[in-house]
Amino acid sequence: MRLLLLGGTKFVGRAVAEEAVARRWEVTALNRGTQPAPEGVRVLLGDRTAEDGLAALGTGEWDAVVDTWSWAPAAVRASARRLNGRVGHYAYVSSRSVYDYPLRPGADETAPVVPAAPDLTGEVPYAEAKRGAELALEEEFGGSALLVRAGLILGPYEDIGRLPWWLNRIARGGPVLAPGPRDLPLQYIDGRDLAAWTLDAVAARLGGPYNVVSPAGHTTMGGLLEACVRATGSDAELRWTDPERILAAGVQPWTELPVWLAPGELYDYLHGCSVARAVAAGLRCRPVAETVEDTWAWLRSIGGDAPQRADRPSVGLDPAREAELLES
Incomplete structure (x- = not known):
């Protein structure tokens, strides 16, 4: 397969690039060249926010393109128009955020x-932005474009900081504020599983929207944090705390306590979708322990500090606030 990646150096794009190279696909990536691409990837320089930033795509044909763009949808519209007729299939990594809130x-x-x-x-x-990009592709390719509606994405190369924050916090040891309930089911997708499913779907020429995240209850909040304790080998003591007490203290779910949401409408929205269509199309999710262990190994390999996307706020609970809650 001749694959064109729009991006290919960060988190999901990098996971897609590495998976495609491992499959011995011929991989070309268009990006700004600010970070090195994985070995085996041919790089074309281009900035999708610049005038004529797609000039490097003026010639060439590919069996498929995978696009991970997350900003103004006009850029996806421009790439779709430039590539229509020269790519066999177009896949876009969208988001479950395109759904109107709340969801049953x-x-x-x-x-x-x-x-x-x-x-x-x-x-x-x-x-x-994500929904507008979907509409741009539907406008150019109709229902044949693959719309990969990913949920919460974790794993090596994460540049939001959610799992890295938990790993680094637990590695410090001592009492850890663990947001309950302990058996709260979670939905997430390892970036590598997202990449593998996307390339399988591209090869099968699947089209239309797919929710791509683990089945509900693939793990729990307890399963995730206990895996972090085992992976880091720390003496951390998880102190499970009722959601009501955490919310009453003004702690922000999802940001101050990454991944976690108290049971309710927002939890249902982000951790309660059906993935039956993607599972029927071959979605497989690795155990949470593997995601946690591999992310910890990656963090240590880069010195412990995960890269941070400039367009996303930093996450995590201030140590002083955590100590105050643990003592109260």
């Missing part, structure tokens, strides 16, 4: 989505 538990790909437009430029909210 177990909602599938037919759930209502947020309003958006394919030609938006400038600063565009994340959900509208």
Whole structure:
């Protein structure tokens, strides 16, 4: 397979590049060249935010393209128009954020989505940006474009900082504020499993939207944090704390306590979708222990500090606030 990657040096794009190279696909990546691409990837320089930033794609044909763009959808519209007729299949890593809030538990790909437009430029909210990009591809390719609606993504190369924060916090040891309930089911996807499923789907020429995240309950909050304790080998003591007490203290779920949400509408929205369609199309998710151990190994290999996306706020609970909650 001749694969074109739009990106290919960070988190999901890097995982896709490495998976494709491992399959002995011929991989070309268009990016700004600010970070090295994985070995075996041919790089074309281009900045999708610049005028004529797609000039390097003026010639060439590919069996498929994988696009991970997360900003204004006009860039996806431009790449779709430039490549239409020269790529066999177009896959876009979208997001479950395109769904209109709230969602009923177990909602599938037919759930209502947020309003958006394919030609938006400038600063565009994340959900509208992802949905607008989907519309741009539907406009150019109809229902044949693959829309990979990923949920929470964890694993090596993570540049949001969620799992890295938990690993580094637990590695410090001592009492750790663990947000309950301990058996709270989670939905997430290892970036490498997302990459493998996407390339399988590309090879099978699947089209339309797919929720790509683990089945509900693939692990729990307890399973995740206990895996972090085992991976780091620390003496951390997980002190499970009721959601009501955490919320009453003004602690922000998802940001101050990454991954975690208290049971309720937002939890149902982010941790309760149906993935039956993706599972039927071959989605397989590795055990949480493997994701945690590999992320910890990667963190140690780079000195412990995970890269941080400039367009996302840093995550994690201030140590003084944590200590105060543990003592109260």
